[in-house]
Amino acid sequence: MASTVVNPGLEGIVVGETVLSNVEGEAGRLTYRGYDIHDLAENASFEEVAHLLLFGQLPAHQELIDFNARLAARRALPSGLLAIMHAIPRDAWPMDVLRTGVSAVAHFVPHRPDGAHETSVDTAIDLIAKFPTIVAAWDRIRRGLEPIAPDPKLATAANFLYMRTGELPIPEAEKALDTYLVLLADHSYNASTFSARVTASTGADIYSAITSAVATLAGDLHGGAPSKVMTMLEEIGLPEKAEPYVRDLLDRHEKIMGMGHREYKIRDPRAQQLERMAKNLTEKSHTKWYLIARALEDASDKVLQEKKPGKRIYANVEFYTAPTLSSLGIPSDEFTCMFACGRIAGWSAHVLEQFAHNRLIRPQATYVGPEVHPYEPIAGRHAQTNGTANGHSAGTVSP
Ligand code: COA
Numbered sequence: 001m002a003s004t005v006v007n008p009g010l011e012g013i014v015v016g017e018t019v020l021s022n023v024e025g026e027a028g029r030l031t032y033r034g035y036d037i038h039d040l041a042e043n044a045s046f047e048e049v050a051h052l053l054l055f056g057q058l059p060a061h062q063e064l065i066d067f068n069a070r071l072a073a074r075r076a077l078p079s080g081l082l083a084i085m086h087a088i089p090r091d092a093w094p095m096d097v098l099r100t101g102v103s104a105v106a107h108f109v110p111h112r113p114d115g116a117h118e119t120s121v122d123t124a125i126d127l128i129a130k131f132p133t134i135v136a137a138w139d140r141i142r143r144g145l146e147p148i149a150p151d152p153k154l155a156t157a158a159n160f161l162y163m164r165t166g167e168l169p170i171p172e173a174e175k176a177l178d179t180y181l182v183l184l185a186d187h188s189y190n191a192s193t194f195s196a197r198v199t200a201s202t203g204a205d206i207y208s209a210i211t212s213a214v215a216t217l218a219g220d221l222h223g224g225a226p227s228k229v230m231t232m233l234e235e236i237g238l239p240e241k242a243e244p245y246v247r248d249l250l251d252r253h254e255k256i257m258g259m260g261h262r263e264y265k266i267r268d269p270r271a272q273q274l275e276r277m278a279k280n281l282t283e284k285s286h287t288k289w290y291l292i293a294r295a296l297e298d299a300s301d302k303v304l305q306e307k308k309p310g311k312r313i314y315a316n317v318e319f320y321t322a323p324t325l326s327s328l329g330i331p332s333d334e335f336t337c338m339f340a341c342g343r344i345a346g347w348s349a350h351v352l353e354q355f356a357h358n359r360l361i362r363p364q365a366t367y368v369g370p371e372v373h374p375y376e377p378i379a380g381r382h383a384q385t386n387g388t389a390n391g392h393s394a395g396t397v398s399p
Pocket of ligand 1: 009220221222223225254255256257258259260261262263308313316317318
């Protein structure tokens with residue numbers, strides 16, 4: 001039998017083409033449609049970047065006004081969706097609520113006779129507009145407060161901060177969150193985007209594809225890391241305790257959250273921007289989180305080089321996300337939702353791209369189960385499974 005190379009993590013496997021973003025891992029460079037992420041972070045708003053991803057170019061003045069108006073018109077949530085959210089237990093995890101919310105948005109949008117919804121730039125804008133509203137509404141509902149309606153005069157970042165607190169944010173806070181959303185807006189065929197594209201490749205609509213993406217983002221190896229980074233910073237407590245903490249973690253063969261990346265072989269370019277923001281924000285808010293994070297990154301590098309000589313592991317986008325979002329008053333269990341509020345721009349552009357050049361994504365697996373054998377009537381079977389499934393042992397996570 002011909003031998004087959006099995007690549008469970010798909011490392012180095014090219015499964016498609018995209019014009020949306022390019023991750024150059026060796027160079028540590030990220031571009032959206034040819035624009036360097038550093039230029040976009042320093043100069044463009046999230047709305048300009050969402051326009052770039054959806055329409056192929058940065059908007060001219062009037063185009064941006066029109067695009068902002070389309071977003072503003074779609075931000076409010078249907079009352080039926082808010083009623084669903086009010087019925088969710090208040091201790092529900094915000095990412096679970098966002099996943100349910102995105103899926104539920106579809107119920108309030110007309111569908112075709114075959115049951116599917118339109119997948120178009122208009123439905124993409126609908127989702128880009130509604131993500132922050134869902135996150136902010138849940139933030140209030142779980143605190144026993146009524147959601148605040150979006151303000152049509154405010155852009156995405158300012159609106160989110162306003163809808164959480166009812167207060168207009170200071171310009172530095174708005175700018176920081178806006179830049180964060182720009183940095184997170186797209187990242188080629190990462191796991192959640194790939195998941196969205198797989199769903200879209202079956203012909204399922206954008207609401208289904210984006211629900212898949214939100215579900216895939218939730219795990220620690222992808223968008224779930226920053227709240228775990230915050231937990232580490234809290235456990236460390238003081239910069240000088242970072243090194244013993246890292247040694248202890250690595251002795252227990254645990255990973256340092258917010259460090260390492262499948263694609264980047266040098267520091268994630270987004271980490272540089274986020275570190276700058278985290279430093280500025282924590283200095284202004286007189287919190288210690290940036291200093292602890294900086295000490296943790298240095299200690300990780302030192303200890304990992306001792307333990308794994310020749311192998312460098314750098315901070316990824318999630319690492320300085322934690323002190324940045326924390327300084328904006330966002331609770332750590334909402335960090336992954338904020339990632340989703342940025343990435344929805346890229347996800348929806350990828351779904352449209354998949355629709356435009358579709359081929360069903362359907363890989364193969366090498367079968368390693370039992371040989372073909374006769375069916376056993378139930379009377380002759382003996383209990384053997386001990387509660388485990390599929391022949392795999394229960395209780396371990398396979399990423
Ligand atoms: N802490 C400690 N060691 C790490 C590490 C981390 N954060 N990330 C990778 N490594 C080590 C692994 O232990 C492994 O060592 P080994 O070769 O001696 O076994 C090696 O580096 C390769 O790691 P692996 O997990 O196979 O690489 P990957 O390409 O699958 O990993 C991540 C990418 C992001 C999943 C991984 O770096 C990770 O789990 N990071 C922490 C979670 C995180 O930050 N997620 C957000 C990603 S944006």
